Amino acid sequence: DGGITQSPKYLFRKEGQNVTLSCEQNLNHDAMYWYRQDPGQGLRLIYYSQIVNDFQKGDIAEGYSVSREKKESFPLTVTSAQKNPTAFYLCASSTGPEASPLHFGNGTRLTVT
Amino acid sequence: GQNIDQPTEMTATEGAIVQINCTYQTSGFNGLFWYQQHAGEAPTFLSYNVLDGLEEKGRFSSFLSRSKGYSYLLLKELQMKDSASYLCAGMDSNYQLIWGAGTKLIIKP
Numbered sequence: 001d002g003g004i005t006q007s008p009k010y011l012f013r014k015e016g017q018n019v020t021l022s023c024e025q026n027l028n029h030d031a032m033y034w035y036r037q038d039p040g041q042g043l044r045l046i047y048y049s050q051i052v053n054d055f056q057k058g059d060i061a062e063g064y065s066v067s068r069e070k071k072e073s074f075p076l077t078v079t080s081a082q083k084n085p086t087a088f089y090l091c092a093s094s095t096g097p098e099a100s101p102l103h104f105g106n107g108t109r110l111t112v113t
Numbered sequence: 114g115q116n117i118d119q120p121t122e123m124t125a126t127e128g129a130i131v132q133i134n135c136t137y138q139t140s141g142f143n144g145l146f147w148y149q150q151h152a153g154e155a156p157t158f159l160s161y162n163v164l165d166g167l168e169e170k171g172r173f174s175s176f177l178s179r180s181k182g183y184s185y186l187l188l189k190e191l192q193m194k195d196s197a198s199y200l201c202a203g204m205d206s207n208y209q210l211i212w213g214a215g216t217k218l219i220i221k222p
Contacts (some may be wrong), residue, residue, distance in 0.1 A: 004155075034167070037158075040121075040214055040215050041198070041214055042117060042211070042214050043156075043201070043202075043210075043212040044210070044212075045210070060218075081211030090155065090156070096209055097208045098143075099143050099144045099161065099163065099204055099208065101146065101158035101161065102148075102158065102210075103158075104155035104156050104157070106153055106154060107153070107154070107155060108154045109153075
């Protein structure tokens with residue numbers, strides 16, 4: 001079955017440590033996205049990529065970094081520069097930047113103490 | 114600015130009908146999406162409207178009025194498994210999604 005896999009589901013880190021969240025898709029989608037979800041707020045876009053080896057900052061990119069070396073993979077690194085990293089992180093993909101539905105992974109809940 | 118408004122929480126009874134409203138302000142408009150999200154899980158796509166009117170998909174229907182900047186999601190014959198958050202998202206002229214905070218729907222027996 002095609003889908004998006006995020007791992008791990010839960011992640012705990014100490015302040016000052018960088019951490020990388022994995023996102024893999026086998027839907028053959030060109031576009032991939034990282035969102036952050038906080039209670040009481042809408043999804044906020046961190047980074048997105050429409051093609052391999054290219055990505056753009058979203059609304060809240062500060063303190064995050066990504067890479068897109070393969071079509072299937074779009075890992076997100078939460079750096080120590082991110083002031084409030086504890087959140088639920090969702091990876092998504094779509095066929096392209098046009099009005100096509102997003103397919104989401106099951107999310108990674110990151111807790112930084 | 115761009116904004117999506119939807120109620121924070123709604124309660125309904127099993128077997129009944131509920132309507133979840135969403136108003137939007139976007140820079141340009143390329144459609145309105147509804148997603149369902151169970152607690153701790155991934156959002157899943159429910160519907161997409163870009164033209165005015167009602168789109169029906171089984172127990173779920175979605176309506177759009179572009180002149181009013183308004184949409185609603187209608188859920189009929191409610192089941193306990195419909196307890197979830199419902200996310201409204203508008204797509205602007207750059208094909209960027211603007212998300213509402215979600216409406217938590219509680220179904221009571």
